[in-house]
Amino acid sequence: MSVKQTFKTSLIGVKTNKSRSALTILGIVIGITSIILMMSIGQGAENLILDEVAGFGAETIVVRPGQEPTGPTDIGETLFSDSLKERDIEMLKRKENVPDLIDVTSAVIVTGSVSFEGETYRPTIFGGSVRFFAEVLNLEPGEGRFYTENEIRTRANVAVIGTKVREELFGNDEAVGKLIKIKDKKFRVVGVFAKKGQTAFYNFDELVIVPQTTAQVYLTGTNHYHEVLIKVSDPSVVKRAVHDIEATLRESHGITDPEKDDFFVVTQEGVVQQISTIIGALTIFLSSIVAIALVVAGVGVMNIMLVSVTERTREIGLRKAVGATNKNILAQFLFEAMILTGTGGIIGIILGGLLSFIFSIILTQYAGLSWPFSFPIGAAVLGLFVSTLVGLIFGIYPARKAAKKSPIEALRYE
Amino acid sequence: MALIEVRDIEKTYPDGTRALRGVSFDIKAGEFVAIMGPSGSGKSTLLHILGFLDRPTKGDYRFSDKTISEHSEDELAHVRNKKMGFVFQMFNLLTRTSALENVKLPLLYSGVKESLWEKSAKEAINSVGLSHRTYFEPNKLSGGERQRVAIARALVNHPQVIFADEPTGNLDSKSGEVIMDILHKLHRQGHTILMITHETYTAEHANRIINLYDGAIINDHKVTSQHKAHKHPIK
Numbered sequence: 092m093s094v095k096q097t098f099k100t101s102l103i104g105v106k107t108n109k110s111r112s113a114l115t116i117l118g119i120v121i122g123i124t125s126i127i128l129m130m131s132i133g134q135g136a137e138n139l140i141l142d143e144v145a146g147f148g149a150e151t152i153v154v155r156p157g158q159e160p161t162g163p164t165d166i167g168e169t170l171f172s173d174s175l176k177e178r179d180i181e182m183l184k185r186k187e188n189v190p191d192l193i194d195v196t197s198a199v200i201v202t203g204s205v206s207f208e209g210e211t212y213r214p215t216i217f218g219g220s221v222r223f224f225a226e227v228l229n230l231e232p233g234e235g236r237f238y239t240e241n242e243i244r245t246r247a248n249v250a251v252i253g254t255k256v257r258e259e260l261f262g263n264d265e266a267v268g269k270l271i272k273i274k275d276k277k278f279r280v281v282g283v284f285a286k287k288g289q290t291a292f293y294n295f296d297e298l299v300i301v302p303q304t305t306a307q308v309y310l311t312g313t314n315h316y317h318e319v320l321i322k323v324s325d326p327s328v329v330k331r332a333v334h335d336i337e338a339t340l341r342e343s344h345g346i347t348d349p350e351k352d353d354f355f356v357v358t359q360e361g362v363v364q365q366i367s368t369i370i371g372a373l374t375i376f377l378s379s380i381v382a383i384a385l386v387v388a389g390v391g392v393m394n395i396m397l398v399s400v401t402e403r404t405r406e407i408g409l410r411k412a413v414g415a416t417n418k419n420i421l422a423q424f425l426f427e428a429m430i431l432t433g434t435g436g437i438i439g440i441i442l443g444g445l446l447s448f449i450f451s452i453i454l455t456q457y458a459g460l461s462w463p464f465s466f467p468i469g470a471a472v473l474g475l476f477v478s479t480l481v482g483l484i485f486g487i488y489p490a491r492k493a494a495k496k497s498p499i500e501a502l503r504y505e
Numbered sequence: 506m507a508l509i510e511v512r513d514i515e516k517t518y519p520d521g522t523r524a525l526r527g528v529s530f531d532i533k534a535g536e537f538v539a540i541m542g543p544s545g546s547g548k549s550t551l552l553h554i555l556g557f558l559d560r561p562t563k564g565d566y567r568f569s570d571k572t573i574s575e576h577s578e579d580e581l582a583h584v585r586n587k588k589m590g591f592v593f594q595m596f597n598l599l600t601r602t603s604a605l606e607n608v609k610l611p612l613l614y615s616g617v618k619e620s621l622w623e624k625s626a627k628e629a630i631n632s633v634g635l636s637h638r639t640y641f642e643p644n645k646l647s648g649g650e651r652q653r654v655a656i657a658r659a660l661v662n663h664p665q666v667i668f669a670d671e672p673t674g675n676l677d678s679k680s681g682e683v684i685m686d687i688l689h690k691l692h693r694q695g696h697t698i699l700m701i702t703h704e705t706y707t708a709e710h711a712n713r714i715i716n717l718y719d720g721a722i723i724n725d726h727k728v729t730s731q732h733k734a735h736k737h738p739i740k
Contacts, residue, residue, distance in 0.1 A: 092614055096613060107600075405595075405597060406599060408597075409599070411585075414582050414585050414586020414614035414615065415582060417579075419614060499553050499558050502593065502597065
C-alpha cells in the first residue's frame with residue numbers, strides 16, 4: 092500500500108467525522124495562531140524600536156548622570172542626579188581628551204505643567220539645543236520656527252510645542268506668538284512641531300521644548316544636564332570614544348573605581364543589544380507557554396484518537412480480515428493524527444497571519460506607528476513542522492493500539 | 506490434492522475454553538461446504554482458523570499446501586488478501602462510504618495498480634447484480650443488498666476460497682434466498698465456498714455438510730444434488 096493511498100484512506104477517515112475533527116484540532120489551531128502572532132508582533136516591535144534607535148545614528152553616544160538604571164524605579168536617579176555639568180562638557184570638548192569627538196550637545200528634562208488662560212496641561216518639557224531636537228530626534232516645526240542660537244545665548248523665554256499640547260491649550264486657535272506659562276514663568280510660543288505621533292520612546296506631540304540655558308536658569312535652577320549627546324567621526328570609533336569619555340569624566344569627577352561611576356554611557360549598539368536580549372528573552376518565555384499549550388493540544392488529539400480507535404474497532408478488524416497488515420493500520424491512524432494536527436497548523440498559520448495583518452493595520456491607522464506587515468515565513472514553516480510533529484508524537488500510541496488489535500476480537504466488537 | 510487440509514486441530518482459549526478438540530478434514534478446490542452446529546460448537550473458531558484470522562493451539566492446517574505456522578503475520582494478511590474472501594453475518598461495510606469504495610477495500614492492500622481498481626470493483630458489483638447501486642452508501646441499501654456488496658468485496662481479488670460466516674443470519678428469508686442463489690452461482694463458476702450456518706435449509710444449499718458438536722466433528726456427509734434441485738431450482 093503506497094504512502095499516497097494510505098494518505099487518501101486517512102483523509103477519508105478524518106472527513107467522515109468533520110465536526111469532531113474540527114474540535115480536535117482547535118487546540119492546535121490556537122497554539123499555532125499564537126506562534127505566528129507572537130513571532131510577527133515580536134518582529135514588528137523589534138523593527139519599530141530598532142528604527143527609533145537607528146534615528147539616533149550609530150555615531151552618536153549618549154551620556155546620562157547617575158548609575159545605569161536596571162529597572163523602572165532607577166529612572167528617577169537620572170532625573171535627580173547632578174553629576175553632569177557644563178565643566179564636564181568643556182572637558183569632553185578638548186581634543187586631547189576625546190580625539191574622535193566632533194560635536195557635543197546637551198539637554199535637561201523639566202518636570203512641571205504648562206498653562207494658557209486657565210487651560211493646564213502636563214507635557215514632557217525638554218531644555219536643549221536646536222541641534223539636539225532637529226538632528227538627533229528629527230523634529231521640525233510645522234508652524235513658526237525653532238528658537239535661534241542667539242535666543243539660546245540670551246536665555247530667551249521661547250518655546251516650541253507639540254500638536255497635542257497646542258490642542259489642549261489653544262483648541263483651534265492660533266498658538267504661535269502667544270504667551271504660555273511654564274512653572275509660572277512666561278514663555279512665548281515661537282513654533283509648533285509637525286504632527287509626528289507616538290514612537291517607541293516619546294509621544295512627540297506631547298512635547299514642549301525650550302533653550303537649555305533658559306531651562307537651567309529659570310526652570311530647574313540648576314546647572315547640570317540630564318543628557319549629553321556626543322557625535323563622533325565614524326561608527327567604527329565609538330568603542331574607543333566611549334573609553335575616552337569614561338576616562339575623561341572619571342578624571343573630572345575624581346573617580347578611580349569604575350563601579351562607583353556617577354554617570355553612564357549609552358551607545359546605539361548597546362541599546363540594540365539590550366533590546367534584542369529583552370525581546371529574545373520574551374520570545375523564549377512566550378514560546379515555552381505556547382509549547383505547553385501545544386502539548387496540551389497534543390494530549391487532546393491523542394485522547395480523541397483513542398476514542399476513535401475504540402469506536403472503529405470493527406473497521407480495523409474488517410481491514411485486517413481483507414488483508415491490511417499491522418503496519419497498514421498503524422500508518423493509517425498515524426496519518427490521520429498528522430492530517431488533523433497539520434490541518435490545524437495550516438489554519439493556525441492563516442489565522443495568525445490574518446490577525447497580525449489586522450494588528451498592523453490598527454497600529455498604523457489608529458496609533459500612527461510605522462508597523463509594516465510582513466508574513467513571518469520562518470514562523471509559518473516552523474508552525475507547520477511543529478503541528479505535524481505533535482500529530483506524530485501523540486498519534487503513535489493510539490495508532491499502535493489500533494494496529495495491535497486482533498482481527499477476530501475486532502470483528503466481534505459490538 | 507486438497508486446497509484445505511486440517512489435521513487434529515485443537516483450540517484452547519486463554520480462559521481454558523476448549524473450542525476445538527481435534528478436528529480433521531480436507532476440502533478440495535470447487536467444493537461448497539457448510540459447517541453446521543449449535544452455538545458454542547466451535548464452528549466460528551474453526552472458520553477463523555481456516556481464514557487465517559486466528560492460529561490453532563495444536564494440530565496442522567495446510568492451506569494451498571503451506572502450513573499456517575510457516576507464515577508471518579504480514580504473510581497471513583497477504584494470503585487473506587489475495588486468496589481468501591470473507592462474508593460476515595453483520596456485513597461489516599464501512600459506513601458513509603459508497604458500495605464501490607467498500608468493494609475496492611481489499612484492492613487497497615493488494616498491490617494491484619490503482620488504475621485497475623475501479624474496473625475490478627465494478628465487475629465484482631456487476632457479478633452480484635448491483636450495478637444500479639454502485640454509488641449508494643450502505644445506509645441507503647437493504648440488508649440483502651448490503652450482503653451482496655459484501656460478497657462483491659470478497660470476490661474482488663479473485664480468491665481461491667470464500668468464507669461465509671452465517672451470511673443469511675441477519676436477513677429475512679427472501680433476501681437470504683437471493684444471497685444463497687448468488688453463492689450457488691459462484692460455486693457453479695468454480696469458486697470454493699465454505700459457509701457456517703445453523704439453519705438446515707441454508708446448509709442444504711451446499712454439496713457437503715460438516716456437523717460440529719462440542720468442538721468435534723460428529724458427521725461429515727455429501728448432499729445429494731436431487732435434494733438441492735428440488736428445494737431451490739438453479740436459475
